[in-house]
Amino acid sequence: MSRPRRDPRAERAASLVVGEGPRPRYDRTRRATASGRPRRDPRAERAAQRIGDGARARYDLSQIGRPVGEAVTAVPRAAPAAEAPKTIIVETPAFLVAVVPDGPGGRLSGHDRQVIGAARALAGREGAVAVIVEGECEGLGAAGADRMLRLERAEGYDPAARAARIEAALAGLGARHVLFPESLDGGDLARRVAVGLNEALFTNAEVVAAKGLVRPARGRRVEQSLAPPRLATVAPDAVADYAGPPREARALPYEGSALETPKHIVSATRLPADPATVPLALAEFVVSAGNGLSDLDTFRQVVSALHATPGASRVLCDAGLMPRHTQVGASGTVLAATCYFALGISGAPQHLQGVAGCEHVVAVNTDLHAAMIERAGLAVVQDAQAVMPALLRLLAEEAAGSGKAS
Structure with a gap:
C-alpha cells in the first residue's frame, strides 16, 4: 500500500504538553484536519455581544453568523416599501357580462359583491x-368591475321606469349574460326586465360557472x-366575492335618453322598522355588550342614541342580565349586519363566528391583544365604561348642532 501507516502512540504523545506531568494540549487556534x-x-x-462593560447583552439578529471577535454594530433596516396592487385593464374584451346591483345608498352591498364575483x-x-x-356608486373596481355604465337616478319609487x-x-x-341579485328589489327588477325583453329568467342560482348554473x-x-x-339571479351567500387585484371600472358612455313611462304608483314611502324590535339576523346595525360592561342602563342609552339593535355576549345572557x-x-344568532359595535367583548371563538358575516366591526376593549380587537376594522383600546358617556355627549352635541342648523 502507498498510504503511510498511522502511529497512534506517536499522535497521542504529540498532543501532550511536556511539564510537570503529561496533560493534553488544547489549541483553539489550530484548524481541524478534516x-x-x-x-x-x-x-x-x-463577550462580543455585550454592550459597554458587559452589563447588558446586545440582541441583534443581523449579527448571526459573523466571525468571532468582529465588532457588533446595529445596522438600521429600511422598512420594505409596500407596492400598490396593479390594476388589471381589459382593453378589448371578447364579450361582456352585465351586473345590475341594488347599490343601496350609493355603495355595494355584500350580496352585490357576490353577484359581481359570479359575473x-x-x-x-x-x-x-x-x-x-x-x-x-363606490368600490366598483375593487369588487371586480371592468366597465361601469352610470344611469340617472330617478326620483321616488318607480320600479317600472327603472x-x-x-x-x-x-x-x-x-x-352576453346579465346577472341580478336575488333580493327584494333585485329579484323584482329581474322579473320585470325578463318580461320586458321577452326572455327566460334563471332564478336563485347557487352555483355559477362558465359551464353552467x-x-x-x-x-x-x-x-x-x-x-x-342571458338573464339570471344569484342567491345570497352562494358565490364568493371577487378577491383578485382591482379592476379598471372604466366608465362607458351612455347616449340613451330619459324614457317617458306612465307612472302607476302615485306615492311610495319606505317605513323603517324599529331597531329595538328587529330580529338580530335581519338587523343592519348591532351594538353588543360584553362582560366588560357593568352599567347596562348607559348601554341601553347608547343603543337608543345610535338607533341600533341591542346584542350581548353569552356571558351576560347566561347571567340573566340580557335577554x-x-x-x-354560533350558539346564539349569526349576524349579517353592515356594522357591529362591540363594547367590552373580548371575542370568544363562538362569538367571532357569529360576526364573521358583518361588513364593518368596531370594538372597544382594554386588552390590546383581545381577539375582538384583532377582528375589528376600527378598535378603541379603552374602558367601555368611560367610552359610553363620551359617546353620548358627542351624539348630543351633534344633535344640538343639527337642530340649530335647521
Whole structure:
C-alpha cells in the first residue's frame, strides 16, 4: 500500500504538553484536519455581544453568523416599501357580462359583491364585467368591475321606469349574460326586465360557472342545471366575492335618453322598522355588550342614541342580565349586519363566528391583544365604561348642532 501507516502512540504523545506531568494540549487556534473550520470560542462570542462593560447583552439578529471577535454594530433596516396592487385593464374584451346591483345608498352591498364575483366566473379571462348603476356608486373596481355604465337616478319609487331604463341600457350594451341579485328589489327588477325583453329568467342560482348554473328545486331534494342563460339571479351567500387585484371600472358612455313611462304608483314611502324590535339576523346595525360592561342602563342609552339593535355576549345572557334572544354567536344568532359595535367583548371563538358575516366591526376593549380587537376594522383600546358617556355627549352635541342648523 502507498498510504503511510498511522502511529497512534506517536499522535497521542504529540498532543501532550511536556511539564510537570503529561496533560493534553488544547489549541483553539489550530484548524481541524478534516473540515478546516476554526474552532468556536463561546466566551469570545458572548463577550462580543455585550454592550459597554458587559452589563447588558446586545440582541441583534443581523449579527448571526459573523466571525468571532468582529465588532457588533446595529445596522438600521429600511422598512420594505409596500407596492400598490396593479390594476388589471381589459382593453378589448371578447364579450361582456352585465351586473345590475341594488347599490343601496350609493355603495355595494355584500350580496352585490357576490353577484359581481359570479359575473367574474362567467367572464373568465376573455370577457369583461360591466356594472350598470344608477347615480354614484363606490368600490366598483375593487369588487371586480371592468366597465361601469352610470344611469340617472330617478326620483321616488318607480320600479317600472327603472326596468325600462335597464332594458334600454342592455340593448345598447349587448351583454352576453346579465346577472341580478336575488333580493327584494333585485329579484323584482329581474322579473320585470325578463318580461320586458321577452326572455327566460334563471332564478336563485347557487352555483355559477362558465359551464353552467345550478339551483335547488323541489324543496332542495334535487338540483337543476342549465347552460349559462342571458338573464339570471344569484342567491345570497352562494358565490364568493371577487378577491383578485382591482379592476379598471372604466366608465362607458351612455347616449340613451330619459324614457317617458306612465307612472302607476302615485306615492311610495319606505317605513323603517324599529331597531329595538328587529330580529338580530335581519338587523343592519348591532351594538353588543360584553362582560366588560357593568352599567347596562348607559348601554341601553347608547343603543337608543345610535338607533341600533341591542346584542350581548353569552356571558351576560347566561347571567340573566340580557335577554336570550340578544345573544350573538354560533350558539346564539349569526349576524349579517353592515356594522357591529362591540363594547367590552373580548371575542370568544363562538362569538367571532357569529360576526364573521358583518361588513364593518368596531370594538372597544382594554386588552390590546383581545381577539375582538384583532377582528375589528376600527378598535378603541379603552374602558367601555368611560367610552359610553363620551359617546353620548358627542351624539348630543351633534344633535344640538343639527337642530340649530335647521
